Amino acid sequence: MKVLAIESTCDETAAAVVENCGAGVKILNNVVASSVLMHQKYGGIVPEVAAREQIKSIIPVITEALGEDKDSIDGIAVSFGPGLMGSLLVGVESAKALAWAWKKPLYAVNHMGAHILANWIVESMTAKVPEFPAVGLVVSGGHTDIVLMTSVKDWKWIGGTRDDAVGEAFDKAARLLGLPYPGGPEISKAVERVTDAMKERYGKKYKLPRPLLNEDNLDMSFSGLKAAVAKTVIELGEIDEETRDMLAWEFSEAIIEILVKKTMMAVEKNKPKCVLMAGGVAANKQLRENLRIEVEKIDGVKFFCPELKYCGDNAAMVGAVAIIAPQEVKPTELKPDPSVTTV
Ligand SMILES: Nc1ncnc2c1ncn2[C@@H]1O[C@H](COP(=O)(O)OP(=O)(O)OP(=O)(O)O)[C@@H](O)[C@H]1O
Ligand SMILES: [Mg+2]
Structure with missing residues (x-):
């Protein structure tokens, strides 16, 4: 067809x-x-x-x-x-x-x-497609949802953000840092500019919170993280390019840590055959990489993410x-x- x-x-x-x-x-x-x-x-x-x-x-x-x-x-x-x-x-x-x-x-x-x-x-007749049950992580401009799928038509929402969507958080944080819209790709570029020497020089100077990270549920929250970026920017007054990139890096690290941890908690609880990520934020290379590594540590669970x-x-x-x-x-x-x- x-x-x-x-x-x-x-x-x-x-x-x-x-x-x-x-x-x-x-x-x-x-x-x-x-x-x-x-x-x-x-x-x-x-x-x-x-x-x-x-x-x-x-x-x-x-x-x-x-x-x-x-x-x-x-x-x-x-x-x-x-x-x-x-x-x-x-x-x-x-x-x-x-x-x-x-x-x-x-x-x-x-x-x-x-x-x-x-x-x-897929690109070929023999390509593998996801199997069920599957845990899905949808990360986009308007959504941050963890779903449990038992077929292509049967879904259950099992967790997600209580406030801002993760893409929205990327866009707002970027704006606070003086980076153009859409913020996700701009924050990724800033992250790539951060060198090991910069990480060493700044240490934990710009540590941001990881809201709800250690709560035993699949709830997430990104508005406080964004507010923490705003507070830091206001306290610093003028920020130079290095400081801006370090803040973008720390923000990105916090978001990725939260998404990976909550998705892996869903995996632990639901024992799926696959983890599927999707949405605009799934284009984030570090997130793709970090989640893939964690999923592939578990025997028999496959990781899927669409081409960029x-x-x-x-x-x-x-x-x-x-x-x-x-x-x-x-x-x-x-x-x-x-x-x-x-x-
Ligand atoms: N590399 C990246 N890292 C982080 N976020 C990214 C990256 N690339 C794009 N995004 C974010 O993805 C979002 C857009 O995704 P998408 O087009 O799926 O959202 P949307 O269609 O507006 O929302 P929804 O799908 O929820 O209706 C934007 O917020 C953008 O900043
Ligand atoms: Mg969309």
Whole structure:
């Protein structure tokens, strides 16, 4: 089955053509246009600007993803939420119109489910896909959730943040440190600038808290960590580049320590066959590396994380859901749902 998938939940306008491949999903074409640069001067996403850019990009992006493939498409998939209402409307209405005009089935996809099912994207018929039960860690701009999956459609939320999402925390901390939006990749760049000599020179000078780290539950909290960065910046007054990079490094270390520890607690309690990470923050190389190392210490547990290009918002992951866990809907019945929680 070949699916045209559309993603427009936030500031990315994306379309992909995907098809089934062994036990997974192969990506034939994947196009992403982002309005992120337009939001930089505001230090965050402006919903009205994002929605207008979605309107401008949606037809060129779909046209590019389709190429000459239009006649072989068997169905249309679209993210219907969670996300920004104005942005969601553009993708959902486009998908409905195409499904109606081409008389093809329409598949409703939950954006968060799509992040996790990006782990089913493969390159060959024989590639291994995750097995169940699985523990999933979804880390993105709006979510920080630990879920227990017993099938591609059966999920249980078992833990997560009590306040800010981890991506949001990266973005806010970066802003406090004078780094541009989006903050996650900028903090990663700052971390790469930190040398061993700098770590030795500064020692524990900028130690930040690890909220809830030692509590025996899967709760996380990132707002206090962000507040600690704000407090340090205010106390220091002017900060030079080295101090800024050291603070970014310590912030990143704290976040990664919390995410890895809480995920491993979930693994300990639930004895899964796999751990799956997903979402924009899953692009963080240090987090990928540290979690992989911890998971692989446990016999029989495999670690999965999508390729970098499938971590942030994209339509390939939306197509993956339509193939792996399809949920067909009538075009007349599909509406965007900005705050949908169930997957
Ligand atoms: N290398 C990185 N390290 C840490 N965070 C990162 C990195 N790259 C991207 N991010 C963060 O990922 C987030 C964007 O992820 P994503 O696109 O999945 O979020 P979203 O779609 O806005 O939110 P959601 O999926 O919850 O609706 C941003 O907060 C960004 O700073
Ligand atoms: Mg997302």
